[in-house]
Amino acid sequence: MTDRFRAGAGRPCLDFIRTLRYRGTPAETEELPDAAAWGAWIDRFGPFATPVRPASAADARAVREAIHELLAASARPSTRQRLNRAAALPVPAPSLTPSGELRWQAADPASAMLASLARDALELVTSPEFARVRRCEGARCGALFLDTSRPGTRRWCSMGVCGNQAKKSTYRAKATTGPADDFSLR
Numbered sequence: 001m002t003d004r005f006r007a008g009a010g011r012p013c014l015d016f017i018r019t020l021r022y023r024g025t026p027a028e029t030e031e032l033p034d035a036a037a038w039g040a041w042i043d044r045f046g047p048f049a050t051p052v053r054p055a056s057a058a059d060a061r062a063v064r065e066a067i068h069e070l071l072a073a074s075a076r077p078s079t080r081q082r083l084n085r086a087a088a089l090p091v092p093a094p095s096l097t098p099s100g101e102l103r104w105q106a107a108d109p110a111s112a113m114l115a116s117l118a119r120d121a122l123e124l125v126t127s128p129e130f131a132r133v134r135r136c137e138g139a140r141c142g143a144l145f146l147d148t149s150r151p152g153t154r155r156w157c158s159m160g161v162c163g164n165q166a167k168k169s170t171y172r173a174k175a176t177t178g179p180a181d182d183f184s185l186r
Contacts, residue, residue: 005031005041009157010146013121014133015045017068018143018157025140032057032064042113047092047104054110063114067121071133071144086118138162 009015019031019041032038038057046052054060066082069075092104092112106112124130124146132147136157147154156162 005044006143006157007045008145009143010148011120011124011129012045013067013071013117013124014144014146016041016117017064017071019064020068021143022140023068023142025142027140030061032060038110042110046109046113046116048106048109049103052109052113059114060110063118067117068144070121070125071130083118083122086114087122089115089118091115091119136162 005015006018006021007015009018021027021029021031032041035054035057038054038060039052041060042048042052042054062082063086066075066079066086069079070083089111090106090108092106092109095103095105097103124133129146132152133144134147134154136143136145137155138157141157141162143157145154145157
């Protein structure tokens, strides 16, 4: 599988809200347009051993937007209610197979995944880690991520993408100004 969905934001709920790529920009891209895409996301990030085939992606998008609103510190009462309802749904349950493998099961895997994501968001927003949720400084990105760096000064959601693009832009800008501009005090 290619990088259809981004990972590495530091928490499952943060990876989930990144499914609306380039949020708030003209390049905004919906990565969960239908049930097949939502199922693919669950298959990539969920705990289930077998593929998940949800009937719809509408609930997933609604919960995703509620999580984003909560984490962006602008949650309305209706947003909190939606997340509380989602978090109250049954979560995946572990079971041990005869061969000793751990498997996760749920009567409705898509709803169970939403419950897990809502719970993760509620736990994050009420934990000390919430103070380390950052918005990527990438020119086109703006994704939220958990800054786990020791000094707490991480600027980009990914050094490999956004950080690299920013460093290239800085390098190009310095290269076009030329060395004469570096000695402007002469």
